[in-house]
Amino acid sequence: MPRARLTPLSVTEAGAALIDEIGFENFSMGLLAERLGVKTPALYKHITSQADLVHRIAARALAEFADAIRDAIQGRAGSDALAAGAQAMRTYVLEHPGQYATADAAAARPTGPDDPIIPAVERVVASWAAMLRGYHLDSSQEIHALRMLRSALHGFSTQEAAGGFQIDASIDDSFTWMINFLDRGLQDITATATATTTTTSSSAR
Amino acid sequence: MPRARLTPLSVTEAGAALIDEIGFENFSMGLLAERLGVKTPALYKHITSQADLVHRIAARALAEFADAIRDAIQGRAGSDALAAGAQAMRTYVLEHPGQYATADAAAARPTGPDDPIIPAVERVVASWAAMLRGYHLDSSQEIHALRMLRSALHGFSTQEAAGGFQIDASIDDSFTWMINFLDRGLQDITATATATTTTTSSSAR
DNA sequence: GCATGAGGTTAACGTCATTAACCTCTAGCA
């Protein structure tokens, strides 16, 4: 009987795939072991606990997610960047619902200051922030715009993945509608701000 | 030793309170039984399973949530209604994070056509729809606006409750900023739509 | 070749949810 040659990485990857297939709440060590053709305790030679495994899956997912957003925004600006980044996020969540849920749950509570989850989250935020820079918002508004964006995109993707939208209207249409809405609103802020600035005086800072 | 005089309702209510305190993922039959001064199996005289209990908690939560939104919007219109409804939702989620999570998880999958969760969800949607009516949107846009609103509010509340926002900027400010943003955008849609209609001709539908 | 340890296995334990078997108040009726 040949050895399975498992490694922490291969276990994590198999876990990530499985969690996407069966969902975060149905995931179990037994199922993963079975999937890998091994008995449950064998997994503990490569990871220290289920919590550890889930955390690794989350870190991996978050890194991939950050890459996807970065790549989508790369080379685009303004409305284009927003649309591409948003679509990339939605696609990721739809294709990896289990991993996204895992990442979402883990992102809120890093295990320590050297948790790889932290830089991954920062990369995601940095991408959104870079994208927003194309709208030339007042720096005091940036954080609010960022939070709104995350809220809207997270909320939409999450509800769509959970089947929370009824099917009587196109979800694709709703998504692009929302993105257009956000885009127009962001442009308006800039427009009115510059208008005001131009009209009154010019104190950028 | 006096009897505990439990009922399905009292068990559900105690469960709802407990799930808010310790969180959805930490909830267990044993803890609830202990809280009620009873052994675990006693609970099964009043509910059929943990899934049943969770479902009851979700239904109860969703009904309360629907009431809160309705009451907040009641008697207000336009921006006021939006702000009040949104604030009511955020408050509910912050005060009942466990129940909201439970409701959210259950809302996607009703157990049958007579599931009390269904009318409760409909009531929530109806409230938001009523609120949106104040913006006189084109009927084809209503569903998109509704989904956007749910996404943004759900995403924001959920992330705030999970501690997903850093503390370096006021979350309150971000929330009202977001609401203002949404309000302005919705007003603009109406404005441009009527402007177009007035300018060109008057062909509604 | 051979020993040693990485990487499996089986066995056993504690915690859950759940069910079965049993007990005991208490309400309702003769």
Next chain:
DNA sequence: TGCTAGAGGTTAATGACGTTAACCTCATGC
């Protein structure tokens, strides 16, 4: 008033988990 049935508890037992301990066995480096 006293009896009885069943509502509403209890303890004990079962099976699915996660996890750990004890053990076994390749396969690799000397």
